[in-house]
Amino acid sequence: MTWLLVGKRVRHLQRYREIAQILIKHGFGWFLDEIGLSQLLSLPLRAHRAPPLRDTLNLYERIRVVIEQLGPTFIKFGQVASLRPDLFPLDLTQQLSKLQDEVPPFPVTQMTQVIEADLGTPLSQVFASFDPTPVGSASIGQVHRAVLHTGEVVAVKVQRPDIRVRIETDFEVMADIMDMAERHIEWARHYQLGEVVEEFRRTLMNELDYTIEARNSERIAHQFSEDPTVRIPRIFWDYTTPRVLVMEFVEGIKLSDRQHLLEAGFDPKELATRASRAVFSQLLLQGVFHADPHPGNLAALPGHVILFMDFGMVGRLTPDMKQHLSGLIIGLMRRNTDMILRALRRMGVVPADVNESKLRRDVEDMREKYYDVAMSQVNLGEAVRELLTVAFRHRIQIPAELSLVGKTLLTIEGVVQELDPKFRIMDVAEPFGKELIKQRLRPANVSRQGFHLLLDMAEFAIDFPHQLRTLVKDLRNGKARMQIQIPELPKLLLKLDRIGNRLSFSILLLSFSIFMSGWMVASALDKSPARIFQTPVTDVGLVVGLLMMVLLIWSIIKSGHL
Template identity: 45%
Template sequence: MFARRVRHINRYREIAVALLSQGFDYIVEEMGLIQKVPYYQRVRTVKKSGGIGERIRLVLQQLGPTYVKLGQIASTRPDLLPPGIIGELEKLQDKVPSFSFIEVHSVIQEELGRTLEEIFQHFEPGPLAAASIGQVHQAVLKTGEKVAVKIQRPDIATVIKTDLEILYELANLAERRFHWAKTYQLVDMIDEFSKALSSELDYTNESRNAEKISKQCINNPVICVPKVYRDYSSSKVLTAEYIEGIKISNKEKLEQQGYNISLLAERFAKEIFQQIFMEGFFHGDPHPGNVLVLPGETIAFLDFGMVGHLNSEMKYNLSSLVIGLMHQDSDEIAKTIYRMGIVSEYANKLKLRDDIELLVEKYYGVPLSQVSIGEAVNNIFAVALKHKIKIPADMVLVGKALLTMEGIVEKLDPHLSIFDIAEPFGKKIVMERLHPKTMTKKFWRNINDFSELFVSFPQQFKEFSAVVRHGRLRLDIAIPEMEHILKTQDRISNRVSFSIILLALSIFMASIIVSLSIAGQSSLLWPIPILEIGFGIAMVIFFWLLYAIIRSGNL
């Protein structure tokens, strides 16, 4: 317990120093972290040359793997963060040294219960790649298959757990101290990001994801997913088929080797749409490093740590968005946003529709071949964020996957229309929705819900009556901008109070002047000029009140 506390104190100090180094001293001071920083580090010169997004990125890089990984996850959420910050977070890269081969031996033996020599015929000591959570080695199984072995960094789970505990504490503190932290629901945001990070720490999740997408593609010979070797995998070790190919973004090399570039672009786009619209289970990060081209224009997907899930309702909503964009139908887009999101009680439907109209006008007259579906979907989610409508994380991941896919397709074949490829998928979902079998199933589900409501109504009414009878009925009334109204009322009360004091002082001074005039005495009292001092105080209060009223603009 003591050691854990010491670790937390040291990490708090590192966080405070990193924030100070990028000019976030006001946050450090407001959150009470300044006392944890040595004096010589408080007073050093701070650079504030970059924008806020760039400085946030530099802080995350300085704090190490956990924060870099969280930043990378946050970069996939344009529904939660402004574009300027998202753009900087996308630049975050894993720049970490590989861990030793001795540690690789140790992790494999501990996780798989056998030594490295018992499992592998050959194992490359140097990693193919090293990242914040783990590293990948090439190897050959005893049975002769070439494999890629991903091994988790020793103790990284403990480090991440400590960092997440501290982040929760800081997020709670920030929501109490800063309005912007409460607006962005920082605690919920950290909770969501930490769940995604914890999921990536368990390699069995990635194994299941790879196997599921592999089954989806079983009847498609031009799509390849590496086979996972479950007997040689665990939560910290993942052994999968080793695939050699050309990165899909390497157009020059693909052309040199005679690949049909247009066909590759079309196949890649169709597979992404198939995964999203038809299967509802898709690769969440199809960047060029995770997509290889094999002979026969076959496309291989790698690394399934980040995936998205869409149920039938979400798939229907997504297709409605795409069709609404194609027809430039603002009402349909607005209705879809309300269906798919968690709507704030203060959301203004008219303002939302106006903002969607402005967005649709942006695409008015533009040929569909020139419209980016990913960008358009992300723009719609940005409008939803503005109106405090929370979009499901998996739906937002769709926007990122589409943008990534479109970037690759545009590079391969600029003339390929993404909308033309997407349209049949969207229409198919709508037709499935309107199919008699689907509508009958939905009808009986609604009947079942109503019957449950009808059966439970007497009991619920009985409970409600008991609450009313015992006087425990509570009525919550929320008035928008109540806090602002109360503050304004408080300022008015203060000014009225000062005005009354000024009036009382003026009456008092006038009575003294009259009394002294009648008595024919001097205004000096114990050689102190009472009238002059009183007049001075009255003038200070008067001018202060006048300045406050003019400054408020309510003169």
Template identity: 40%
Template sequence: MKMKIRHTKRFKEIIHAFLRNGLSRFLLRLGLISRNASKHEPTDMNMQEIGAKLRQALQELGPTFIKLGQIASSRRDLVPPMIAFELEKLLDHVTPVPFEQIREIAETELEGPLEKIFSEFTEEPLATASIGQVHAATLHSGEQVAVKVQRPDIRPTMEMDLAILSDLASFLEERTDWAKTYRLREMIVEFSRSLHNELDYRVEGRNCERIAKQFEKQPTVVIPRVHWNFTTGKVLTMDKIEGIKANDLEKLDEGGYDRKIIARKIFDSMLHQILDEGVFHGDPHPGNILILPENVVAYLDFGMVGRLDNKLKEQFAPFIIHMRNRNTEGMVELFLEMGFISEETDLRALRRDMDDLQNKYYDVSLDEVSLGTIFIELFQVAYRHQILIPTEIAVLGKSILTLEGVISKLDPSLNMMMAVEPFGKKLMWKRYNPKKIIENSWVEIVGSVGFLSRLPRELKAITTTIRKGKLHLDVNAQQLKMYLGKLDQTSNRLSFSIILLSLSILLAGLFIGSAIAGRTSILWQFPVIEAGFILFLLMFLFLIYFIGRSGRK
């Protein structure tokens, strides 16, 4: 009962924050207030004004909603551009926590007085944020460290806010089509998981170590070392790194740094994280990138980390190639392969919008094209056609946008669209090299054998369902042709596999029979088994080729 009362009180605070900032019509559309409560609000507000009011409301509501707004700002496939632009301005800086409370939390977590654990611990914070704040300290070994301490009572507040958001998402999915279309509950679950990870500083420490391993042999990129003996879920102790922020051009020029070299190192190191390793810094803004002597780049703060699996990494290469070749059909096919397009998507309208986007850059040379701008415009197309972009791609898009902002100030001549092409070609080679094709083909063959073994049971189940009259078909006519084509390819490949299997059994029988009988394999002066073996080998290579080719579509 106490929890319900607290939730009700907090829910009222959320509603009042939106009302105070003139967002009653927004609440009315969500079905959270009555029509009378919104009648005095002006009706002629544009998207930018709505975004500014929404930003102010989220700022007032505290850490959970600040984080929610920051994540929403990266979802250009869900949020209108002008609102996303305003949400990008959300500040994560808050009033510092009194040092007495920081001392209490640190000593409880580290199980001892600060004076015994550190030879020095500064009371004035180096940085403050909505979840924690950072203090400079010195270990008894003499090492300079930065200690991040979580704000007091932050977890219960966030847990309550997340519970309210989860209930609200369920409410909206039951009553609105857009919430159901975008699977709002799943998005809140993903947001909750991300926020819980940020609340556990050990997760950030592991993220830091994982990215540090990517640059073990590259002294030009530095990742701070985690001191695990002085790290818990609420306290994170790392090497203190001092340098110049990547956007402080005046200091960089005064220190004689080479901005072109720095820009290239930042870009190459981020592309290495994204396309080679698949784990990358999710928020590479200038405050998280420091420049050290000799143009060394240092990354800080690994609370937000993006991940791309092997399939998404491989699909990034054709994305760049299709964009360069202005291949609209290839882009749409890629979206279908990646599972972005729902049954409700109007493919004809999508192709038209993709054509418009391609034509916009038709007469523009690659060195004038912004990769970040292309991501924004692709997300806008996704927004118009209700295409749900996976969180991983949204984080990637946000990272590229942020990165391009940093690089464009350091070296305006460095174009990311041009610079990413060698990485794309390398990925294409990895995807299409013979070893990879054979590996994929073997997986397909093993899968086909499993499918064949299950086929009688599956056919029996389907027959039973049909006999009971319980078979229902839900076919989207716009995609029927594509599905029939895929079905035709699958059936042909399955038939070919069965023929190949039969031929191999027949050849094996002839080999064994000839060996037992002690006879030659000559028939009418023709070497039957040898010819059969050559035919079998050609058919096998033919099958591998088409399986590999189908994996590229």
């Protein structure tokens, strides 16, 4: 353990103890013992192992309650983890999806200090009026309605003054806990939970910089600049900083308020069609997408225009990821097992020891379930969940961005089904899938892929002689190493260790028996044995023999192998 790590643990000792107390309270003291954190607890806490909620809540419910009590950073992490059914059991991700980060608003005086510190001017000189009552409050910040001196109505998003320090502290603690978990728990090591935490840290630190959210908003707004059915609030850059975001205030009716929408004359089916079409356009055509289209972030404007809000969580797909995703969607549409398996292999990290026959059987079972079902009747959310469950079962790690795609599809399908229970999102998805097939078969795309393949082959041909010379040189100099793994070697070594211990123990017992027999014969003959410093040699030998036997027995017991 490095001194830096020790310093962090000492500095955050109180936070470690808070986390440990909550874990023990809900029956997870064994986890502390497993990763070696129980020594941070006081003796009374170590003795207290009776969780009051253990009898009424199941395992995954208790995990959710623990995360809720650990605070905003862990709640955010739980929300992100709920997007990864390829890493965590489906029942757990369903519990984590219930996590909410709504918290009471922070005082107006603190909010004013943040705005004036970041903008460098008094609040009254920036806004003609400012409503001190927030229209929304969350763990990172809150939103207020205000009016600029130009008369424009704006929404002002202000960050909590102490949130960055709290989050950075929790990240250091979380990273340490995951590091210990990877050292002691095989499952954590396989899924590289430390990297999952680091990936989450990058995501959340981006959310703490409101200028990144503003750029995300403008980028997606540019994608829909020619589409009159989608609206994105305008950003006021003169008043936007990493902790303050000022945007156009647009009032609409939330898509979750179906009754209000009906009273206002909106057609739920048209809203569902436009919302899902906008999401599929972002996912499959643009590659940059709003990754959190829940009902609170979507609203309806006059003319059935869909309003997208809050771009703190945005996903990006590289050309390769878009290619893998399109291959998966086409495979699902064609009910082609080989295409689905190829897409899974290309889009995830498939373990070397994966059972190919079982993986194929699971995909075949999923394919058979939808084989005779019309595409428009397929439940997209259920299909995505089943696919990710297959990935979890076979330890296939899906890239984070593609997991965001799955979460986005699940979310938007839930939104449109609330709007219109009879609506089938596959009616909208199918044309996009067919367009993807056409795009992949266009001569320009085929020739481009062939050109890239030729380039890869040319690079390989150019690099191969150099790599071969390097290998031969390393072999000549004795630098090349060959790693040989024998799966049964640990068991064999354990067996040899036991045989050696038993042999040593048997020899010692035999020697001691012979010695004791000679001593008893000498005593019976009443002959004086030789002496060392007036002490009979037999007595000295007896003491030495007993001592050696005790030491050998102790070493065997300590090794646990006899």
